[in-house]
Amino acid sequence: MKKLFIIGGMGAGKSTARKALVEQGLPNIDLDQVGHDVLLWDTVKAELVETFGADILDAAGEVDRPALAAKAFVSPAETRKLNRITLPRIEEAFTDRVAELEKEGHKAVVVEYSVFKNRQTSLAYDADVVMAVLAPIDLRIERAVKSGWDEADVRRRIAQQITDADRIEAADVVFNNDGTPEEMRNKVLAWWGEYSKGL
Numbered sequence: 001m002k003k004l005f006i007i008g009g010m011g012a013g014k015s016t017a018r019k020a021l022v023e024q025g026l027p028n029i030d031l032d033q034v035g036h037d038v039l040l041w042d043t044v045k046a047e048l049v050e051t052f053g054a055d056i057l058d059a060a061g062e063v064d065r066p067a068l069a070a071k072a073f074v075s076p077a078e079t080r081k082l083n084r085i086t087l088p089r090i091e092e093a094f095t096d097r098v099a100e101l102e103k104e105g106h107k108a109v110v111v112e113y114s115v116f117k118n119r120q121t122s123l124a125y126d127a128d129v130v131m132a133v134l135a136p137i138d139l140r141i142e143r144a145v146k147s148g149w150d151e152a153d154v155r156r157r158i159a160q161q162i163t164d165a166d167r168i169e170a171a172d173v174v175f176n177n178d179g180t181p182e183e184m185r186n187k188v189l190a191w192w193g194e195y196s197k198g199l
């Protein structure tokens with residue numbers, strides 16, 4: 001089963017690219033969503049509380065994501081602490097999900113990976129294709145704010161992410177999402193049309 005990774009900074013248009021492929025019948029794994037799922041694990045909760053304090057929990061004892069984000073994205077050191085706790089668990093859940101999809105006989109899976117760093121990290125090392133979705137940073141911030149994110153929060157997160165130059169370096173295929181969403185969709189579908197002939 002081919003693993004087609006979609007990478008890109010916040011607001012770049014990863015979800016827009018993913019939707020185009022899902023409409024073609026491909027299953028997908030959104031690692032942001034997997035990240036949310038592992039926050040429910042008791043072991044993860046306990047380590048996050050030990051690291052960031054009990055005020056990251058809500059009244060029901062679950063992780064309050066905005067509260068955790070306010071602490072975890074203030075510096076590279078704090079983000080590393082977060083990643084050290086969450087990423088191994090995300091990888092574990094990801095590996096299980098990939099095995100299930102493989103058993104179901106899918107030819108390919110789309111993996112949306114917002115915090116991709118490089119192809120040498122274990123989660124991404126067997127990516128068959130890395131697709132980078134790029135857009136100018138001001139446009140990305142504008143889109144993210146329009147879709148409900150706080151601007152300062154977006155800027156803090158982007159500061160903890162790799163740059164588009166790094167993404168281009170890692171990618172097999174690059175999509176510039178600086179036009180309309182429809183243009184973006186068509187670029188992705190044109191690529192898929194060619195790529196899927198070989199599957």
Ligand SMILES: CC(C)(COP(=O)(O)OP(=O)(O)OC[C@H]1O[C@@H](n2cnc3c(N)ncnc32)[C@H](O)[C@@H]1O)[C@@H](O)C(=O)NCCC(=O)NCCS
Nearest residue numbers: 010031032035065066068069072086090114115157160161
């Ligand atoms: C800190 C948390 C609770 C904030 O939750 P929230 O609902 O506000 O954001 P969400 O998870 O939907 O992420 C939105 C965007 O934030 C950015 N972001 C999230 N985690 C990170 C990170 N560790 N480093 C840099 N940027 C990040 C990405 O662009 C992502 O698309 C959550 O992001 C989290 O647990 N992150 C750590 C796990 C992780 O790295 N997930 C990303 C997929 S592997």
Ligand SMILES: Nc1ncnc2c1ncn2[C@@H]1O[C@H](COP(=O)(O)OP(=O)(O)OP(=O)(O)O)[C@@H](O)[C@H]1O
Nearest residue numbers: 009010011012013014015016143147177179180181
């Ligand atoms: N070409 C475009 N023109 C205008 N708006 C767009 C375009 N592409 C995406 N958008 C909008 O910008 C926002 C961010 O796009 P999308 O969710 O696809 O990005 P993302 O890379 O998945 O972002 P995130 O990291 O926040 O999940 C969405 O509201 C989307 O509808």
